[in-house]
Amino acid sequence: MLPNPYDLIPSSALRPISGAIGDVVFHQGDPTHGLYVVQTGRVHLERVGPNGERFIIHRAQAGTSFAEASVFSEVYHCDAVCVEAGVLIRIDKAAVMAAFADPAFARAYGRQAAQQIQAQRQMLEIVGIRRAEDRVMAGLVAGLLDGSVVEFAARLQLSHEATYRALRKLVQDGRVTNPCRGIYHLRP
Amino acid sequence: MLPNPYDLIPSSALRPISGAIGDVVFHQGDPTHGLYVVQTGRVHLERVGPNGERFIIHRAQAGTSFAEASVFSEVYHCDAVCVEAGVLIRIDKAAVMAAFADPAFARAYGRQAAQQIQAQRQMLEIVGIRRAEDRVMAGLVAGLLDGSVVEFAARLQLSHEATYRALRKLVQDGRVTNPCRGIYHLRP
């Protein structure tokens, strides 16, 4: 694993927060305290439309951070709601700001951010592919099928049925091997 | 406009590169020189699949950067091909690495990266919305309709016809106003 920039933040700037389901971690417009790392559970970031519709702008999984931009902002720009109970770590924005003076932190942060941006761009390209078969193939090339097919399908924004069918088609066309139930590999 | 981190890089580290259509800026496996900023033209980043299929992993527009992660890598992990003639600026990776020692650069970089990550996450959520009407509504809430409807539709990964129909439906349902041809606003 690459150096996690947040390991370089003094622990005094870290605050564990336990979130029950439905808990609002912060509200749109609240003054920012800092960014969050999800240890366990899941958090949704939501923006409220003019007529009260709630749009999810991000689903933060365990092991990921969210509200990174709040470090550079005076107020939060969305709501954060705990949708699965767990523990979050809040990292104080002043500590992050200060840490940028440490070149080791700055480079670790830069590296992580650059890789995340690259990965997200790739995901945007992949989910933009219309044909299920092509999308599944692109997902396989990108190495997105590491866990279950159901999870793979969710990442591809396809129904798992459509994903199974596309996989079968790719196997029939000889582009993919299916050595055993649930396992698919690109034919070299 | 927020401070562009690359303005803080000494100009000696910048190299303008003119690209004709079809020019390969770099190949997968080439040793990295640095990242690129597209001044004019367009560049596709492509990864080659095991059977020679080419998957576009990013389309870089004028005014955006690409291959940022190459600063932290020994070799490029994809091909960069100029699909519209223009001028690129290459920023030397050593200069970027060195610049992270400057807290002002580090913070500017961090801010830009955090905002880009946030924007990309939001785009991923939006293009993941199945119903054209909901997707268009989310796009409007996100402020994605600044230029033409055609451009808006492309951002949403929808056909412009579907986008027009969704907009009309939203107007009929009173959720959006259409003060004049081509202009749509959220009803407050």
Place this chain on the structure above:
DNA sequence: GGCAGCATATGATTGAAATCATATTGCGAT
């Protein structure tokens, strides 16, 4: 002025993925 070209718009048809339904397999708990 008149023409070309593009954005805007909307109707008709088609196609592909979502959805619904139904088995089967594999695995952990009791």
Place this chain on the structure above:
DNA sequence: ATCGCAATATGATTTCAATCATATGCTGCC
């Protein structure tokens, strides 16, 4: 062992966006 449950897998039907077609308004150009 067997019960229950989730993942795997595939068939049938429906839905809805893409596509094709057509028309109009607007803008720049000669």
